[in-house]
Amino acid sequence: MTVRDEILDNATPASERLWAVSWPLIIVVSAVAAIGTAMQYSVAGGAFDPWAAKHATRYIAGLGLVFFISSLPVRFWIGIAYPAYLGVLSLLIAVALAGTEIGGASRWLNVAGVNFQPSEFAKVAVILALARYYQWLPRDRLFSPVHVVLPLALITAPVALVLNQPDLGTAALVAGAGIAVMFVAGVGWWYIAGGIAAAAALMPFVWSSLHGYQKERVLNFIDPQRDPLGLGYQIFQSKIALGSGGMTGKGFMRGTQSQLEFLPEKHTDFIFTIIGEELGLVGTLSLLALYSTILLILLYMCLRCRAHFTRLLIAGAAITLFLHLFVNAGMVMGLLPVVGAPLPLISYGGTSLFATMCLLGLAMNAFVHRRESIDPKTVNALI
Amino acid sequence: MILDGRHEEDRLRNRFTRRMLLVGAAQAGLIAVLGRRLHELQVIEKDNYAFLSDNNRLSVQPLAPVRGKILDRHGQVLAANKDENALFVVPDLAGNVENVLDALRDFIRIPDEEVRRVIALSKRQSRILPIDIRVPLDWETLARINVEAPHLPGILTEIRKRRVYAGGKDLGHIIGYVGRVASHEPGQDPALRLSYMKEGKSGVEAGLEHQLRGTGGSVKHEVNARGQIVRKIEQVPATQGDDITLSIDSALQARVMKHVARYGRASSVVLDVRTGEIRAMASAPSYDAADIAAGISNRAWNKLRNDPGKPLMNRVIRGQYPPGSTFKMVTALAALDAGLITPDEKFTCSGSYEMANHKFGCWNRGGHGRVNLHRALKESCDVYFYRIAERLGMEKLAETARRFGFGETFDTGLAGEKPGLVPSAAWKLFTLERPWVTGETLLAGIGQGYVLATPLQLAVMTARLATGKRIVPTIEKVDGNSAAALPQSLGFEEAWLRRVRRAMFAVVNERGGTGHSASLGWPGVHIAGKTGTSQVSRASRTRRNKDLKFELRDHSLFVAYAPAHNPVFAVATIVDHGGGGSEAAAPLSKKVMSEALKIHWTTPQGQAGSTKLGQIKTKPGNRTLQQTVLRQRSKLQ
Incomplete structure (x- = not known):
């Protein structure tokens, strides 16, 4: 039995707990972030300004955050889960009341001169709260309807607020990740089937509540020929960029689509197309392989956890990461409608990057404390 | 219970593991879908998209x-x-x-x-x-x-x-x-x-x-x-x-143009000697830019281009003429400045001067007798200037000519200025591949031979003579308040300049002066000037101008500045094939100058400018010039 397989608890020095993080995960995540920095450099026309340097700096700060989060005891995170959730919820309400409006959507909040998107942190808060909830939930009540509706309400509150901003992409991602966490937490199959049926029944209602441009996006996705010069054009250009990259790409910093500024939001939501154009299929598949490696490591990590809280944290992080990857890549390839979803660790954007690092930090914390079993009494005491 | 709880935990863990593996499998499947789609886009449809990418561009x-x-x-x-x-x-x-x-x-x-x-x-x-x-x-x-x-x-x-x-x-x-x-x-x-x-x-x-x-x-x-x-x-x-x-006064321009046009092919330029501003610049025949701007037909354009009168050419800046006797002030000042003559030194003119078995004639075949500088300029004695040019040599003469603005363009703001020509031994060797001979210096001394000047250059020369300053012409209006516009001195001794100016006054206003036809006849206002005749063919030496074909007749030149006692304007006029300077250019210059002065004295702006700039000119040296002028005037009356 090595030191690292021993139970790490509050008595273990922080330095030892730091050493217990999953180094393979750190290495692969760093590799992806490095690719992100390189692409930001390329999109800026071969310059660290305005994106690449900031992206790298933020990643390094985010890495510090990961170590900091993992060094704290699990109980701290259990304790803070609900307050954090309520905090994010109140931030979302603040956005609704006093948010900064950019491009017809009010997503930003300015606190002490720092602009950030509380909706990004909703992703973290919902997973933390759900893990906390299922850690507490007595196992025999997993199938009681009340205890299925409660976590659903937990998910719905922030999702409704985010949808109201309006930010369809983030809302869908938060909802999707939350429901997936409920699924792995052990909610009965019948509820899952019923939920899908209910969602289908609610579609017309959701549709009518959508904003005009959101409807446009969905309609354009269904029929790209509808408006080839409008919104469908973005995806058309994105596909051209990807397709023209071919097997090996046009070369780093040689993407004509990006150089000619054909792609909108090329440094944020459409960065994947630049990778495709400049590095080709080799580049895009390598990136998918790197993400898959991260997901595999996270899967391995969550299966080794003793407590429900810790494994749900890791599972939540893995699911959120995957959903972002899939929605973003699917969107730029024309598989999904255009919704704003950043490519984790690669797209430019501080809030999104810090939210991702928070999730990875929580997952890492869970892994460090994987052998800890949490006494239901301590959980009850915390409520 | 403990066993039960453990059992429950294990079941939960197994369920989590099962479902997490299921989620992982779904993720793997969806990532495979992404990979497949990428393969489709980047390999199978690659050519199609590559083509679209090439066609894609920013317009x-x-x-x-x-x-x-x-x-x-x-x-x-x-x-x-x-x-x-x-x-x-x-x-x-x-x-x-x-x-x-x-x-x-x-x-x-x-x-x-x-x-x-x-x-x-x-x-x-x-x-x-x-x-x-x-x-x-x-x-x-x-x-x-x-x-x-x-x-x-x-x-x-x-x-x-x-x-x-x-x-x-x-x-x-x-x-x-x-x-x-x-x-x-x-x-x-x-x-x-x-x-x-x-x-x-x-x-x-x-x-x-x-x-x-x-x-x-x-x-x-x-x-x-x-x-x-x-x-x-x-x-x-x-x-x-x-x-x-522009520095142009369009009212004056119109009047000057009207006078100039009467002389067929002619040109005249009015320069403000204080600022270098070109107040009017007339070249006839002319054209209307509006015709060309409206889209001129090929036929009309060719007619303009092939017209022997060259209406498209602005003669003032592009017409290069031998300056003839108008150049004599330059020769005189060169000799005075070099200390080779004094104004009172006299030379004998017997109607011609012989040098190196070559006879250089004076326009007055009978000869002028004993002439000093004053008479030489006033009566335009060629022999006098042959003699001093011989003493000077081409190099010194050319140097002085350049100081007066010959041989250079001024960057007035008008396109196509011609530089004229100040010849030198090196120039001749280079272009004609022949050595310089002294006889050519003699001819240059009376503004003939190789020397070429544009009317603008002659006006600049006149303005520089009148002020002693390095006046530079411009077509843009000069801001009267800017001190930077003040021209520097040319470096000639004021006494020599005064002698030359006095002679130019005499040309117009004294009996026997060649430019009497330019006299204004106004009380108290006088023109100072110099006639010039530039030979087009040798035939004009032996035959009367009127008997020659038009194209072979002499050009008639006149340079003037006025008022003689406090110069405001310099005028240079050339009438192509107009004969002697006194015949055509002098009376035309008089008309041009009188129009300029009339407008100057009736336009409030002009008067304001004159007093402002007049103050700059009030120097002790000028007082004597004015006294001289007054004395001359009383003598004439």
Whole structure:
């Protein structure tokens, strides 16, 4: 039995707990972030300004955050889960009341001169709260309807607020990740089937509540020929960029689509197309392989956890990461409608990057404390 | 219970593991879908997308700047811009130009050859450049086209600026005109590539092109593979060119032009000796820039170009004439400055001077007898100047000539200034491959031989003689308040300048002076000047001018400044083949000078300027000059 397989608890020095993080995960995540920095450099026309340097700096700060989060005891995170959730919820309400409006959507909040998107942190808060909830939930009540509706309400509150901003992409991602966490937490199959049926029944209602441009996006996705010069054009250009990259790409910093500024939001939501154009299929598949490696490591990590809280944290992080990857890549390839979803660790954007690092930090914390079993009494005491 | 709990935990853990593996499998499946899609896009459909990518580009349209206006010194607009509608096609946006033109022909009539021209042009030049279909376009058609515009890709209309000129023939040479851009080098303003972009071709339009033109802008459109504009990405507005205020007084210009035109082929320029401003500049025959701007026919253009009177040539800056006797002041000052003669030293003129077995004649075959500087200039004795030129040598004479502005251009703001010619031994060896002979120095001394000057240079010489300062001519109005405009001294001794000026006063105002026909006859106001006759053929030496063919007759020259006691204007006049200086150029100069003075004294602005600048001139030296002038005047009366 090595030191690292021993139970790490509050008595273990922080330095030892730091050493217990999953180094393979750190290495692969760093590799992806490095690719992100390189692409930001390329999109800026071969310059660290305005994106690449900031992206790298933020990643390094985010890495510090990961170590900091993992060094704290699990109980701290259990304790803070609900307050954090309520905090994010109140931030979302603040956005609704006093948010900064950019491009017809009010997503930003300015606190002490720092602009950030509380909706990004909703992703973290919902997973933390759900893990906390299922850690507490007595196992025999997993199938009681009340205890299925409660976590659903937990998910719905922030999702409704985010949808109201309006930010369809983030809302869908938060909802999707939350429901997936409920699924792995052990909610009965019948509820899952019923939920899908209910969602289908609610579609017309959701549709009518959508904003005009959101409807446009969905309609354009269904029929790209509808408006080839409008919104469908973005995806058309994105596909051209990807397709023209071919097997090996046009070369780093040689993407004509990006150089000619054909792609909108090329440094944020459409960065994947630049990778495709400049590095080709080799580049895009390598990136998918790197993400898959991260997901595999996270899967391995969550299966080794003793407590429900810790494994749900890791599972939540893995699911959120995957959903972002899939929605973003699917969107730029024309598989999904255009919704704003950043490519984790690669797209430019501080809030999104810090939210991702928070999730990875929580997952890492869970892994460090994987052998800890949490006494239901301590959980009850915390409520 | 504990066992039960453990059992429960294990079941939960197993369920989690099962479901997490299920989620992982789903993720793997979806990532595989992404990979498959990537393979589809990047390998199977690669060629298709690569083609689209090549066709994809930004369409950058240059925007033409608005040309600056040209105003006269009192703010009267001489050249401006007028709106006109243009209908054009941008091949890059149209895709198939032929089809689009066909569709357009449903709405307006376009002749077949016009269609062929547009198609040919679209194949020859960059496809982003617009090709005009109809300019100007009437409002009715414009409205119709604009309604149909969505169905006519690449067919666009816009409001353009057309250059319009006021002032007619009076100002043709000064303003010049604009025309198609002759050549476009990479790195130059891309707006120059626009077919309708104009650049100055002559006169101020060309000379001050860079101030007038402004800077082109551009509008960047995102264009899809079908060549349609998707959206405007960026627009850099063009910067309007600067307005130019000329030194020209258009009222004076009109009057001077009227006088000059009476002499057929003639030119005259009025220079403000205090500032170097060109107040009027007349060259006849002339042309109307408006005719050329309106789109001149080939026939009319060729007629202008081949006219023996050369109406397109501004004689004031481009006519190069031997200055003849008007050059004698330069020879005199060169000799005085070099200390080779004194003003009172006398030379004998017997009607000719023999040197190296060559006889150099004086215009007065009978000879002038014993002449000093004063008489030599007043009566224009050639022999006197042969003698002092021989003493001087060509080098010193050339050096002084350059100090007076001969042999150089002034960068007045008018395009196409000619430098004239100040010959030298090195120049002759280089161009004619023959050594210099002293006889040529003698001829240069009387402004003949190789020496060439433009009327502008003669006016500059006169202004420099009148002021002793390095006056530089300009076509732009000089700000009276700027101290930087004050010219520096030429460095000639004031006493020598005074002697020369006194002689020039005598030329016009003393009995026996050759320029008596230039006398104003106004009380208290006098012109000082010098006649000149430049020989066109040797025949004029033996035969009377009237008996010669027009083209062989002498040119008649006159330079003048006035008022003699406090110079304001310098005038240089040349009447082509007008005979002796006193015959044509002197009386014409008198008329020009009197118009200039009349306007000067009746325009409040002019008077204000004169007092302001007059103060600068009040130096002890000038008082004696004025006294001299007054003495001369009383002597005449």
